[in-house]
Amino acid sequence: MKGSLALGSLMGATALGQTLTTSMIESMGNNTLFTRWRPQNHFIAxxxxxxxxxxxxxxxxxxxxxxxxxxxxEHIDWGNISWGHATSKDMISWTDVGGWQGRDALAMGPSGNGSYNGLGIFSGTAQPVNLTGGVDG
Incomplete structure (x- = not known):
């Protein structure tokens, strides 16, 4: 029932031209309709x-x-950017790794310690093995 009330509040606010509040937007994540219509075969944060x-x-x-x-x-708009990370066995069902928690970009740290080297990460450069073909770590 609470989810239905939140959805009704959002619909009413937009119909009246009111600004949506943070609490209205945050409550949508707990709404059964939000979960029901969330993409299942397309990765989403x-x-x-x-x-x-x-x-x-x-x-x-x-x-x-x-x-x-x-x-x-922490927000639906661009802002305090973190580095998200998810894994999958079949590229359909994804599991969030959670390396972003506590504002640390753990996926980008060379030793997994949250450090960030802005010159060392480029799109498409993730490698499961090192340059000699050996598995790291």
Whole structure:
């Protein structure tokens, strides 16, 4: 019932030309209609603003696909960008890795410690093995 009230509030606010409040937008994530119509066969961030995936790779050592993407987990507009990371076995069902939590870009750190080297990450450069063909770590 609460989800239906939130949806009704949003519809009423937009129909009257009112500005949507943060609480109205945040409540949509808990709405059953939001979950029902959320894409199932297309990758989408768990919440907030998401740019296109720009670090897609396959790791044959784990038989796992990875998708990295720019993401603002705290808002629906571009802003405090984090580096999101999700994995999949079949490229249909995705699991959020959660490396963005605490504002750390763990997926970009060379040792997984959250450090960021802006000159070391480029779109399409994710590699599951090192230059000699050995598996790192």
């Amino acid at each position: 768990p919440a907030g603003w998401m740019n296109d995936p720009c670090g897609l790779m396959y790791d044959p050592t784990e038989d796992l696909y990875h998708a990295f993407y720019q993401w603002h987990p």
